[in-house]
Amino acid sequence: MKTHISSQDIPETKRKLLNAGIELMRMKGFNATSVAEICEAAGTTKGGFFHYFPSKEDLTKEAAFLFREEKMKSYEEAGFLSLPDPLDRVMSRLEFLKSSERLHNIYSCLIGTLAQELSTTHPDLREIFQGAFAKMTKDLELDLEAAKALYAPEAVFDPRSLASMFISMFQGAILIAKAADSNEVVVDNIESFITCLRSFFPEAAFRKVKTRRKPAIASGKPAIAAS
Amino acid sequence: MKTHISSQDIPETKRKLLNAGIELMRMKGFNATSVAEICEAAGTTKGGFFHYFPSKEDLTKEAAFLFREEKMKSYEEAGFLSLPDPLDRVMSRLEFLKSSERLHNIYSCLIGTLAQELSTTHPDLREIFQGAFAKMTKDLELDLEAAKALYAPEAVFDPRSLASMFISMFQGAILIAKAADSNEVVVDNIESFITCLRSFFPEAAFRKVKTRRKPAIASGKPAIAAS
DNA sequence: GTTTTCATACAGACCGGTCGGTATGTAGAA
DNA sequence: TTCTACATACCGACCGGTCTGTATGAAAAC
Numbered sequence: 001m002k003t004h005i006s007s008q009d010i011p012e013t014k015r016k017l018l019n020a021g022i023e024l025m026r027m028k029g030f031n032a033t034s035v036a037e038i039c040e041a042a043g044t045t046k047g048g049f050f051h052y053f054p055s056k057e058d059l060t061k062e063a064a065f066l067f068r069e070e071k072m073k074s075y076e077e078a079g080f081l082s083l084p085d086p087l088d089r090v091m092s093r094l095e096f097l098k099s100s101e102r103l104h105n106i107y108s109c110l111i112g113t114l115a116q117e118l119s120t121t122h123p124d125l126r127e128i129f130q131g132a133f134a135k136m137t138k139d140l141e142l143d144l145e146a147a148k149a150l151y152a153p154e155a156v157f158d159p160r161s162l163a164s165m166f167i168s169m170f171q172g173a174i175l176i177a178k179a180a181d182s183n184e185v186v187v188d189n190i191e192s193f194i195t196c197l198r199s200f201f202p203e204a205a206f207r208k209v210k211t212r213r214k215p216a217i218a219s220g221k222p223a224i225a226a227s
Numbered sequence: 228m229k230t231h232i233s234s235q236d237i238p239e240t241k242r243k244l245l246n247a248g249i250e251l252m253r254m255k256g257f258n259a260t261s262v263a264e265i266c267e268a269a270g271t272t273k274g275g276f277f278h279y280f281p282s283k284e285d286l287t288k289e290a291a292f293l294f295r296e297e298k299m300k301s302y303e304e305a306g307f308l309s310l311p312d313p314l315d316r317v318m319s320r321l322e323f324l325k326s327s328e329r330l331h332n333i334y335s336c337l338i339g340t341l342a343q344e345l346s347t348t349h350p351d352l353r354e355i356f357q358g359a360f361a362k363m364t365k366d367l368e369l370d371l372e373a374a375k376a377l378y379a380p381e382a383v384f385d386p387r388s389l390a391s392m393f394i395s396m397f398q399g400a401i402l403i404a405k406a407a408d409s410n411e412v413v414v415d416n417i418e419s420f421i422t423c424l425r426s427f428f429p430e431a432a433f434r435k436v437k438t439r440r441k442p443a444i445a446s447g448k449p450a451i452a453a454s
Numbered sequence: 455g456t457t458t459t460c461a462t463a464c465a466g467a468c469c470g471g472t473c474g475g476t477a478t479g480t481a482g483a484a
Numbered sequence: 485t486t487c488t489a490c491a492t493a494c495c496g497a498c499c500g501g502t503c504t505g506t507a508t509g510a511a512a513a514c
Binding site: 011013044045046047048051052 | 488489490491492
C-alpha cells in the first residue's frame with residue numbers, strides 16, 4: 001500500500017480537483033473552502049470528488065503533498081540545488097525565492113495556511129505540516145553547514161538554528177504579506193537575512209562565489225567540493 | 228462616536244464572550260469556532276451574544292483589539308519599555324518574549340491566526356491585522372534605530388528592515404510551533420536573532436548595557452538619552 | 455411612596471441556508 | 485456483463501442570525 005502517488009499518475013479530474021483545492025485553500029483556508037466550490041472550480045461534481053477522495057480532509061492531505069512536490073520540482077528546475085559550492089547554493093536559493101516572490105502576486109503558502117488553521121484540531125495533518133517544515137529547514141541547514149565549514153568554520157552561528165530562523169522568517173513574511181496585500185515585506189526580509197549572512201561570512205567568500213558561479217556550472221566540475 | 232472602548236468599561240458578560248472568542252479562535256481560527264461554542268464557553272446564550280455584537284465578525288474585530296491591548300499592557304508591566312538605554316530595551320524585550328514563551332504553552336497569536344485565515348476574504352479585518360503588524364514593527368524599529376545611532380552608527384543593517392525581519396520571524400516561529408506542538412523553535416529563533424544582533428553591534432555595547440541596567444533604573448535618570 | 459414606564463440584558467426557540475457526505479443512477483470502456 | 489468514472493438527487497447536522505419573551509432595575513409620574 002503506497003501512501004502517496006507521484007504527480008504523473010494522477011488522472012485528470014483528480015488533478016483538477018487537487019489544483020482547485022490548493023488554489024482555493026491557499027487563499028481562504030480549509031474551513032472556508034467548501035467541497036462544492038472545489039468541484040465547481042475543477043469543473044466536476046460531488047460525485048467526482050468523493051470518487052477520488054474519501055473526505056475533504058483526504059483531499060487536503062494529498063493537496064499538501066502535491067504542493068510540496070511541485071515546490072521542490074521548481075527548485076530542481078531552478079538549478080541551484082546542484083551547484084557545487086554550498087554558499088553559492090544558499091545565495092542562489094535566496095535569490096530564487098526573492099525573484100519568484102517578485103514574479104507571482106499570490107502571497108500564500110498552502111502549508112503555512114493550513115498549519116495555522118488545522119494544527120490544533122487535526123493531529124494527523126499537523127504531523128504532515130511539521131514534517132514539511134522540518135524538511136525545508138534541513139535542506140537549508142545542510143548547505144549552511146557546508147558553507148560554514150568551508151568559509152567560516154569559526155563563525156558564531158549555528159547552521160541548524162540559522163536555517164530554522166530563515167524558514168520561520170519566510171513563513172511569517174508570507175503571513176504578513178497577506179495582511180499587507182503586498183509581498184514587498186517578503187523580498188525585504190530575505191534581503192535582511194542576506195545582510196545577516198554577510199556579517200557571518202568573510203566578504204571574500206561572497207566574491208569568490210560570484211566570480212566562479214557560471215564557469216563552475218559550465219565546466220561541470222566543482223572548484224571546491226561541497227560538504 | 229468612539230470606535231473602541233477600553234478594557235475597563237466592558238461589562239462582564241461581554242468580556243467573557245470576548246475572552247472565550249480569543250481563546251477559541253487562537254486555537255481553531257475563525258470559521259471553525261461557532262457562535263454557539265463561544266456562548267457556551269462564556270456561560271451565556273445566543274441572546275447574549277447578539278445583544279453585544281451585531282455579528283460574529285464584530286466580535287472578532289473587538290477580540291483582535293482586546294488581544295493587542297492586553298499584549299501591550301503586559302509589555303508595560305514587564306517594564307522594559309521605559310528603560311533608558313535603547314539597546315537595553317531591545318535586549319530586554321527579546322528576553323521577555325523568550326521567557327513568556329517558555330512560561331505559556333499556548334503556541335498561537337490571535338492576530339497571526341486570523342490574518343492567515345481572513346486576510347483575503349475580509350478586507351476590513353485585513354487592515355486591522357496590517358495595522359497591528361505595522362505597530363509591532365514600528366515599536367521595535369524605533370529602539371533599534373536609537374540603539375544603532377548610539378552604539379553602531381556605521382553598521383550595515385537598516386533598523387526598519389531588521390525590525391520587520393524580527394516580526395516576521397516571530398510570527399513564523401509561532402506558526403511552526405503550532406505545527407510542531409512545541410514552542411522550542413520560538414525560543415531558539417529569538418536566540419538566533421540575538422546572535423545576528425550581536426554581529427551588528429560592538430561587543431562593548433552589550434557589556435555596558437549589562438552592567439548599567441539596574442542602577443540606571445534605580446537612579447531614574449538615563450545615563451545616555453534615548454533617541 | 456407607590457405605581458407605571460421603559461430601556462437594558464439576556465434566554466431560548468426558531469429559520470433559511472449551507473455544509474460534508476451518501477445513495478443511486480448511468481454512460482462508456484473493457 | 486462488469487467495472488470505472490463520474491452526475492445528480494438527497495440527507496441530517498449545523499451554521500449565523502432573528503425573533504419573541506422575560507427578569508430587572510432605574511427613572512418618571514402620580
